[in-house]
Amino acid sequence: MNNTNNATPFETRGQRTQRLVAASLKRRYRAELRFRTYGIVAVTLGLLFVVVLFSTIISKGIGAFKQAYVTLDVTYSAADIAPDGKLAPADLAQGDYEAVVKAALRNRFSDVTERDEKRKLYGLLSNSADTILRDRVVKNPQLIGTTERVALLASDRVDLVVKGRISQNTPEADRTVSDLEFGWIQALLAEHRLKEQFNTGLFTHGDSREPEQAGILGALVGSMLTLLVTVCLSLPIGVAAAVYLEEFAVRNRYTDFIEVNINNLAAVPSIVFGLLGLAVFIQFFGLPRSAPIVGGLVLTLMTLPTIIIASRAALKAVPPAIRQAAFGMGASPVQMVTHHVLPLAMPGILTGAIIGMARALGESAPLLMIGMVAFIADVPRALSDSATVLPVQIYLWSSSSEQAFVERTSGAIIVLLIFLLLMNALAMILRNRFERRW
Amino acid sequence: MASDTRDVVVDAAKFAVPRATVSAAGDQSAPGAAIDTQTIGQVTVQDPVMTARQVSVHYGAKKAIADVNIDIGRNSVIAFIGPSGCGKSTFLRCLNRMNDTIAAARVSGTITLDGKDIYDRSEDVVQLRARVGMVFQHPNPFPKSIFENIAYGPRIHGLAPTRADLDEIVQTSLRKAGLWDEVKDRLDQPGTGLSGGQQQRLCIARAIAVDPEVILMDEPCSALDPVATARVEDLIDELRQNYAIVIVTHNMQQAARVSQRTAYFHLGNVIEVGSTNQMFTNPRHKLTEDYITGRFG
Ligand SMILES: Nc1ncnc2c1ncn2[C@@H]1O[C@H](COP(=O)(O)OP(=O)(O)OP(=O)(O)O)[C@@H](O)[C@H]1O
Ligand SMILES: [Mg+2]
Numbered sequence: 001m002n003n004t005n006n007a008t009p010f011e012t013r014g015q016r017t018q019r020l021v022a023a024s025l026k027r028r029y030r031a032e033l034r035f036r037t038y039g040i041v042a043v044t045l046g047l048l049f050v051v052v053l054f055s056t057i058i059s060k061g062i063g064a065f066k067q068a069y070v071t072l073d074v075t076y077s078a079a080d081i082a083p084d085g086k087l088a089p090a091d092l093a094q095g096d097y098e099a100v101v102k103a104a105l106r107n108r109f110s111d112v113t114e115r116d117e118k119r120k121l122y123g124l125l126s127n128s129a130d131t132i133l134r135d136r137v138v139k140n141p142q143l144i145g146t147t148e149r150v151a152l153l154a155s156d157r158v159d160l161v162v163k164g165r166i167s168q169n170t171p172e173a174d175r176t177v178s179d180l181e182f183g184w185i186q187a188l189l190a191e192h193r194l195k196e197q198f199n200t201g202l203f204t205h206g207d208s209r210e211p212e213q214a215g216i217l218g219a220l221v222g223s224m225l226t227l228l229v230t231v232c233l234s235l236p237i238g239v240a241a242a243v244y245l246e247e248f249a250v251r252n253r254y255t256d257f258i259e260v261n262i263n264n265l266a267a268v269p270s271i272v273f274g275l276l277g278l279a280v281f282i283q284f285f286g287l288p289r290s291a292p293i294v295g296g297l298v299l300t301l302m303t304l305p306t307i308i309i310a311s312r313a314a315l316k317a318v319p320p321a322i323r324q325a326a327f328g329m330g331a332s333p334v335q336m337v338t339h340h341v342l343p344l345a346m347p348g349i350l351t352g353a354i355i356g357m358a359r360a361l362g363e364s365a366p367l368l369m370i371g372m373v374a375f376i377a378d379v380p381r382a383l384s385d386s387a388t389v390l391p392v393q394i395y396l397w398s399s400s401s402e403q404a405f406v407e408r409t410s411g412a413i414i415v416l417l418i419f420l421l422l423m424n425a426l427a428m429i430l431r432n433r434f435e436r437r438w
Numbered sequence: 439m440a441s442d443t444r445d446v447v448v449d450a451a452k453f454a455v456p457r458a459t460v461s462a463a464g465d466q467s468a469p470g471a472a473i474d475t476q477t478i479g480q481v482t483v484q485d486p487v488m489t490a491r492q493v494s495v496h497y498g499a500k501k502a503i504a505d506v507n508i509d510i511g512r513n514s515v516i517a518f519i520g521p522s523g524c525g526k527s528t529f530l531r532c533l534n535r536m537n538d539t540i541a542a543a544r545v546s547g548t549i550t551l552d553g554k555d556i557y558d559r560s561e562d563v564v565q566l567r568a569r570v571g572m573v574f575q576h577p578n579p580f581p582k583s584i585f586e587n588i589a590y591g592p593r594i595h596g597l598a599p600t601r602a603d604l605d606e607i608v609q610t611s612l613r614k615a616g617l618w619d620e621v622k623d624r625l626d627q628p629g630t631g632l633s634g635g636q637q638q639r640l641c642i643a644r645a646i647a648v649d650p651e652v653i654l655m656d657e658p659c660s661a662l663d664p665v666a667t668a669r670v671e672d673l674i675d676e677l678r679q680n681y682a683i684v685i686v687t688h689n690m691q692q693a694a695r696v697s698q699r700t701a702y703f704h705l706g707n708v709i710e711v712g713s714t715n716q717m718f719t720n721p722r723h724k725l726t727e728d729y730i731t732g733r734f735g
Contacts (some may be wrong), residue, residue: 001608028458075461205491218530251541259468319578321574321576322578322581323539324536324539324578325574325578325579325580325641325644326580327536327539328536328567328571328572328588328645329567329571329591329594329644329645329648330564330565330566330567330568330591330594330595330648331564331590331594332564335594339590340580340595344581377478387626
């Protein structure tokens, strides 16, 4: 019926089609171009935000990985260290190493005589200098009576001057470093006795009130312990739940109800899980506050829905033909799952789990609720020790009033971001490596 | 003369409760007329390996097959033919209880294997499936090595106590399936890397690795080209020496080539069963004739 329809004497059927299609084509091309432009703009904006975020954090925080050290000629005078001549380690540890440090400083700046100025001079070094010297002597008593060059941690203010964060151009009253101190610092710099070194302390120390001594090891270990608990609980429980719901459960009103609730649980704000953890694990079960075990339990609650949903999606993606083949060979349902379906779904499950873990690693709100926010200088050694985690450490440092903590905050953020990126990269590698075509 | 089959038009009436049919004989295909659901032809055979009596399957409230009576003979091939959706696959799945895996499916009636009811409570479905193997429409090797594909069944059923036994089973199964020469140098490579025809023969090898008594094949050649199809058909003919084979096919020539008996399914009923020769040359039922000659389906 279309054969003769609408063909005018002026225009053949082919010409007419061409004209109409050409008109619609133009519209289509315009729409496509518009759509592409939106897409490019959106992607560019996104990338821009990422670049800005990363560059500000890196430029702010990269300095935290360096730390100023003052190299001094230290004379281990027996009079200060072992006035009564006893050389047992316990006795050596009792020595007056502060006097040794002070003597070394006075020795370098012999023109400083006034009491007030001397105190300022001693302030150039971090207050950990004497413990460092003590440890050296206790380990090697032969040092007593000798002089050696030791690099000692500079105070945070000296560090800030070396890094150019405090400038002499600002009026003296507005800065924490006086002109006199600037003079000493410049003198030390000129002699190459004041140098920046890689800040190993950042990775080997726990938190501290002194910014130059504060490290993230405590928070890092706390995060690891917490994540360990989370992984050990949420992965098996989540996978078991997903396998049961996907492979064994009969579809009925109850399983539908469970499914809806799991999806709802995934959307619950994380702080609510923190409150739940406080009420259940700490107040009801009496587990210790601020402990990684409780943190891990709370984060397990938070990660479970994510893992269950990801695992179910991975299980669903395994073609039914594999199940039929296994059943056809006489495999029992459990054999079908463990021999065939689960291995095939594993990459997807692990990807979901890692993404869940990455979220848990970056989580702070629920952990605040269970008291993992206290100042804890010791590195935790057990699941029940008081601990904090990286994001909470960042939060703590960021709310500190001392200028030197600003840099540490960004430094800790960089470390956290590196861990998150590593985890995401691992998830991506797993996905690509084990991706199967069936 | 097929002496192992008896003509049992009357016997069929023994199993089937005759239902009132409004149609007179001869105009069963008249529009609107109910179909005579009574099976005609040779339902039973001597010394059957499997028998099905009054088998019905419901999917939820929907009846998929009704009152199917049929015997599966030893060392022979029986072909199930019939239009799409008539319940061939459904009935085939009853024979190794694959319908158990479909939540909505309900099976009634009796099916026996060597005289024992396979739906009996004391029967283990794992054991049944080791004795009644299955090959599916689309080749579905496990995404594992060729060796592992074959070895899986013997392993889970404990048929190969030693590694040497397992090697032996893998080799003989692949030989029987006519695949050995093509894959003997790459047993450790994935089974999914084979061609479609090779994959289907791999699946047949996998099924015979547990040395079943019956092999069920649901349109095993529908995804294969003519050359691969011919190879699988040859294979079926060879396997007949040792196994009872049930094959569902939409290909009339294939049914004629490989089978000794044929059953014609129509809207959930078995209309006619008989020797393939007789069915294709001299069908008794009008519906069978229409289907075979291509006037239906
Ligand atoms: N899993 C199922 N759930 C519900 N109904 C089903 C299911 N499988 C099959 N059916 C229904 O049962 C009837 C018989 O289906 P079956 O697959 O046995 O037909 P068939 O003869 O194998 O068809 P085909 O030749 O197309 O494969 C059909 O009406 C189908 O819709
Ligand atoms: Mg079918």
